[in-house]
Amino acid sequence: MIRKQFYLLGGAVLLLAILVFFKYDRSQPEQKMDLSAEKIPTLQDWRKKYPGIKSLVFEANPQELPANFPHPGRTTQEYFSYPEDGWSIGFVPEQIGASHALHHADIIDPSRPNFFCTAGVPNVLTATGDELTSGFMPLGYGYPIKKGSKLMVSLMYHNENAEPLSGVHAKLTFYYLPKSKGSLTDTVPLFFDVVGPCLWGEYTIPPNSSHVKKMEPEYVVQKPGRVILMGHHMHRYAKSLEFLINGKVVKSFQVPKSDEGERLIFPKYLPKNLRLNVGDRVGMRATYDNTTSYPLEAMAEVLFFLVPDKK
Numbered sequence: 001m002i003r004k005q006f007y008l009l010g011g012a013v014l015l016l017a018i019l020v021f022f023k024y025d026r027s028q029p030e031q032k033m034d035l036s037a038e039k040i041p042t043l044q045d046w047r048k049k050y051p052g053i054k055s056l057v058f059e060a061n062p063q064e065l066p067a068n069f070p071h072p073g074r075t076t077q078e079y080f081s082y083p084e085d086g087w088s089i090g091f092v093p094e095q096i097g098a099s100h101a102l103h104h105a106d107i108i109d110p111s112r113p114n115f116f117c118t119a120g121v122p123n124v125l126t127a128t129g130d131e132l133t134s135g136f137m138p139l140g141y142g143y144p145i146k147k148g149s150k151l152m153v154s155l156m157y158h159n160e161n162a163e164p165l166s167g168v169h170a171k172l173t174f175y176y177l178p179k180s181k182g183s184l185t186d187t188v189p190l191f192f193d194v195v196g197p198c199l200w201g202e203y204t205i206p207p208n209s210s211h212v213k214k215m216e217p218e219y220v221v222q223k224p225g226r227v228i229l230m231g232h233h234m235h236r237y238a239k240s241l242e243f244l245i246n247g248k249v250v251k252s253f254q255v256p257k258s259d260e261g262e263r264l265i266f267p268k269y270l271p272k273n274l275r276l277n278v279g280d281r282v283g284m285r286a287t288y289d290n291t292t293s294y295p296l297e298a299m300a301e302v303l304f305f306l307v308p309d310k311k
């Protein structure tokens with residue numbers, strides 16, 4: 001009898017857990033709207049399907065950072081290149097010396113213009129901040145790389161501690177599939193910034209204010225394609241970031257309340273059937289909640305990878 005009650009109770013708890021899980025799942029608007037059931041692949045998934053994947057380690061020059069060396073700290077620009085033609089498929093960042101000394105690392109391909117904006121913004125492939133997010137493309141997609149072509153890593157370090165730091169630097173491991181080992185679908189990286197079409201940068205949030213900024217004017221798409229991966233970048237005290245096509249929210253990134261850190265996030269959302277067609281108006285709406293008594297330097301960007309339509 002006790003056993004039967006035990007099983008009944010266990011069954012009820014399981015049922016409740018399933019109901020709660022699905023209810024919770026549905027309450028996330030971003031998941032309901034455009035997340036596919038497919039999972040972002042890991043390096044293991046990639047290696048299983050493409051055993052020819054290779055890695056390339058980039059170690060930035062070690063830095064001596066004085067004590068109390070706040071933002072914007074020190075910026076360096078360093079270069080690396082791949083030893084063969086192929087496709088870049090992802091990267092894993094590390095910070096050697098002190099995890100919070102890295103403000104950001106932007107990886108830029110200066111050999112190609114930004115796909116949408118040939119002037120004003122660089123061709124940023126990916127980025128990381130002190131959160132050190134690693135990222136991989138959906139299986140079968142990559143960014144085409146050329147042997148010997150220089151890629152730039154733009155780094156910013158700072159030190160908010162009272163002690164100096166010695167030898168700190170970023171270490172980035174890039175993964176790629178050589179052309180001799182297989183073939184992937186070409187993608188282009190893109191980002192929209194709330195400060196305006198074909199612009200990027202910070203803007204100021206006044207103290208003690210809830211602040212909404214819209215991208216004005218909206219961007220009108222001229223080169224069509226399919227969006228395969230999306231993410232966002234915001235700073236501290238961010239609340240949400242909405243991405244709109246023709247006035248309709250197609251993706252809403254919510255920032256958890258507990259999350260006050262700066263985030264440079266490799267795209268991690270797989271949109272389902274999300275296209276940018278010629279003439280579409282792309283808009284953004286960024287919300288910050290500045291609960292501090294000082295102005296904040298804010299940013300809001302939507303980053304994604306696109307498969308351009310064949311001409």
Ligand SMILES: [Cu+2]
Pocket residue numbers: 233234235299
């Ligand atoms: Cu930023």
